[in-house]
Amino acid sequence: MRVAVPLFNNRISPHFCTSGEVLLMDIEGKKIIRQRRTYWEELNPSEKIGKLKQWGVHTLLCGGINAFNKNQLQSHGIEVVSELRGRVEEVFERWVRQSGPGNTSPETSPDPMPSPPR
Amino acid sequence: MAKTVKEKFSEICCKVIESVTEGVIAVDLSHKIHFFNQAAEKVTGFSREEAMGSYCFDILLSNICQGLCVLDETLRLKQGVVNKPAIIINKKGKEIPVSISTSLLTDETGQVIGGIETFRDLSVEETLRREIQKSYTFENMISKNVEMQKIFSILPDVAESGVPVLIQGESGTGKELVARAIHDLSPVREGPFVEINCAAIPDTLLESEFSGYVKGAFTDARMDKHGRIFLADGGTLFLDEIGELPTPLQAKLLRVIEDRELTPLGAVKPIKVNVRFVSATNRDLSMMIDQGLFRKDLYFRLNVAKVTLPPLRERREDIPLLIDYFIEKLNVVRKKDIAGVSPEVLTILMHYPFPGNVRELENILEYAFILCKGKIIETEHLPKELLEKVPLDQAVDTRSLSPLERSEAQTIQELLGRLGSKTEVAKELGISRVTLWRKLKRFGLTD
Numbered sequence: 001m002r003v004a005v006p007l008f009n010n011r012i013s014p015h016f017c018t019s020g021e022v023l024l025m026d027i028e029g030k031k032i033i034r035q036r037r038t039y040w041e042e043l044n045p046s047e048k049i050g051k052l053k054q055w056g057v058h059t060l061l062c063g064g065i066n067a068f069n070k071n072q073l074q075s076h077g078i079e080v081v082s083e084l085r086g087r088v089e090e091v092f093e094r095w096v097r098q099s100g101p102g103n104t105s106p107e108t109s110p111d112p113m114p115s116p117p118r
Numbered sequence: 119m120a121k122t123v124k125e126k127f128s129e130i131c132c133k134v135i136e137s138v139t140e141g142v143i144a145v146d147l148s149h150k151i152h153f154f155n156q157a158a159e160k161v162t163g164f165s166r167e168e169a170m171g172s173y174c175f176d177i178l179l180s181n182i183c184q185g186l187c188v189l190d191e192t193l194r195l196k197q198g199v200v201n202k203p204a205i206i207i208n209k210k211g212k213e214i215p216v217s218i219s220t221s222l223l224t225d226e227t228g229q230v231i232g233g234i235e236t237f238r239d240l241s242v243e244e245t246l247r248r249e250i251q252k253s254y255t256f257e258n259m260i261s262k263n264v265e266m267q268k269i270f271s272i273l274p275d276v277a278e279s280g281v282p283v284l285i286q287g288e289s290g291t292g293k294e295l296v297a298r299a300i301h302d303l304s305p306v307r308e309g310p311f312v313e314i315n316c317a318a319i320p321d322t323l324l325e326s327e328f329s330g331y332v333k334g335a336f337t338d339a340r341m342d343k344h345g346r347i348f349l350a351d352g353g354t355l356f357l358d359e360i361g362e363l364p365t366p367l368q369a370k371l372l373r374v375i376e377d378r379e380l381t382p383l384g385a386v387k388p389i390k391v392n393v394r395f396v397s398a399t400n401r402d403l404s405m406m407i408d409q410g411l412f413r414k415d416l417y418f419r420l421n422v423a424k425v426t427l428p429p430l431r432e433r434r435e436d437i438p439l440l441i442d443y444f445i446e447k448l449n450v451v452r453k454k455d456i457a458g459v460s461p462e463v464l465t466i467l468m469h470y471p472f473p474g475n476v477r478e479l480e481n482i483l484e485y486a487f488i489l490c491k492g493k494i495i496e497t498e499h500l501p502k503e504l505l506e507k508v509p510l511d512q513a514v515d516t517r518s519l520s521p522l523e524r525s526e527a528q529t530i531q532e533l534l535g536r537l538g539s540k541t542e543v544a545k546e547l548g549i550s551r552v553t554l555w556r557k558l559k560r561f562g563l564t565d
Contacts, residue, residue, distance in 0.1 A: 014175040014178070014180070015181055015207065017181060020185065063179060066211060067212060083209065085172070086176075
C-alpha cells in the first residue's frame with residue numbers, strides 16, 4: 001500500500017492545503033520498501049487531491065486538514081488520518097504501531113512512484 | 119512569605135490575559151508554546167495541557183504557518199505584525215477565520231526571548247455577514263439596492279394577483295430570475311413553468327412552437343405536437359425577449375391572451391388554456407410601438423404589471439454581495455475553497471461598467487476560479503480585457519482605507535461619475551463642498 005505524508009521540513013505538515021512537499025512511501029507489512037519526496041507547492045488543494053488519487057495513495061497521514069478536503073479525499077477512497085504531529089518517522093512508527101497496515105497482506109503493487117521534481 | 123508588588127502585578131497581568139476574548143499564546147525562539155490562555159483553548163479546541171510545550175504551528179494549524187509565519191517575520195524585522203488575516207483549522211477540523219497580531223517578547227535585559235501571538239476569531243463577524251447577506255436575499259436574487267428592495271417588496275403581491283407581468287431590463291440583469299420568482303410565489307406554483315425565448319427560435323418555427331400542431335397539418339406533421347402555450351396550461355409561460363416576436367405572431371398571442379384559447383396548426387377547434395403570462399425584454403417596447411414594430415394592444419395586455427430591473431452599474435453597492443454569493447456558489451460547483459477577492463480586485467470590479475450586468479460578473483468570477491490556485495482571487499486572475507477597461511491607476515487604491523472609508527470613497531466616486539459636478543455630489547450627500555473636498559483629498563480622488 002502507498003502512504004502519503006505532507007511535509008514541513010522533516011515534520012508532518014500542520015496544514016495540508018499549504019504544504020509544499022509530500023513524502024510518498026510504499027509499505028509492505030510494516031516496512032517501508034520505497035519512498036520519495038516530491039514538491040507540490042504550486043498545486044491548489046483540489047489538484048493535490050487529484051495527484052494523490054493519480055499516484056494511487058491509499059492513506060494520507062496529515063496534521064490539520066479542513067473537513068471539505070477530508071471529505072473529498074475520502075470520496076476518492078483515500079483514508080485520512082489527521083491531527084498528527086511530530087517528526088515524520090515518529091508519526092509513521094506510531095501510526096504503524098497503533099492503527100497502521102498491521103499484519104494485513106500488502107495490496108497489489110501500486111504504479112511506479114512519480115518522477116522526482118524538475 | 120508575602121508577595122512583592124511585582125509578583126502581585128504579575129498575577130494580575132496573567133488574570134487579565136486569561137480574561138480577554140482574544141487567543142493569546144507566548145512562544146520561545148524555537149516556536150514552543152509557554153503560555154496559552156482560555157480564549158486560545160476555545161478557538162483552537164486544544165487544551166492548555168495539549169498546547170504547552172508543543173510547537174505553535176502544530177496547534178494553530180494555520181494556512182500561514184508554512185512559509186508566511188508572522189512570528190518569523192516579527193523576529194526577523196524586530197517589529198510586530200498587526201491583524202494579519204489567516205485561517206486556522208481547529209481540533210474538530212473546522213476552518214476558522216482569524217486575525218493574527220504579534221509582538222516581540224523580551225526579558226528584563228531587553229533580550230528577545232520569543233514572541234506573543236494574539237488571534238481574534240472572525241467567525242462571529244463572518245456569521246453576521248452571512249445573516250446580512252440573507253436579509254438581502256429574495257428567492258434566488260440578492261440585492262441591497264433601494265430600487266431592487268422595492269421590487270422584492272412588491273413581487274409577492276404581483277405574483278399573487280395572477281396578472282400578466284412585463285419585466286424590463288438590460289441583458290444579464292436577472293429577468294429570468296424575476297420570472298421564476300413570480301411563478302414560485304404565485305397560486306399556480308405547482309403548475310408548469312414553461313420558457314420560450316422568442317429570439318432563439320427561427321420565425322418559421324415559432325408558430326408551431328407556440329401553438330403546436332395536429333397530425334397532417336403539414337408534410338412533416340406525422341403526429342400531434344403540443345405547443346408551449348398548451349404545455350404551460352395551469353402554470354406560467356415566460357416569453358423571454360418578447361420584443362423579437364414577429365408581428366403576425368403578436369396578433370395570435372394577443373388572441374390567446376384575450377380569449378384564453380388557442381388553435382393548434384391544422385386544428386379545427388380551439389383548445390381552452392389557463393396560462394399566466396410573464397414576458398421580458400431588454401428593448402424599449404414603447405419606442406418599438408412608435409416604429410410600428412410592436413403591437414400597442416399586445417403591449418397593454420402584457421404590461422399590466424411592470425418590473426424594471428436596474429443595471430448593475432446603477433447598483434454598485436450590490437457588487438461585494440454578489441461576489442460573495444457567486445464565490446460560495448462556484449466553490450460548490452468547482453469543488454474549490456476560495457475565500458474571496460483581494461482589495462485590488464474589489465476596487466477594479468467596483469469601477470467596471472458591467473455592460474453584461476450580473477451575468478458578466480458571474481462570468482468574470484468563473485474565469486478567475488479557473489486561474490486562481492490559492493485562497494484569494496488576485497488581479498492576475500481577472501480577464502485581460504477587463505483590466506484594459508479599468509486601468510489600475512484609474513481605480514482608487516483603497517487598501518490603506520478603513521472599510522467605512524472605502525465604502526465612502528466608492529460612493530463618492532460613483533456619484534461623481536453619475537452627477538458629474540462636485541456641487542451636485544455634495545448636495546446629494548448632504549455635506550458642504552469643503553467637506554467633500556477634504557474627503558476627496560483624503561481618499562486620493564482629487565484630479
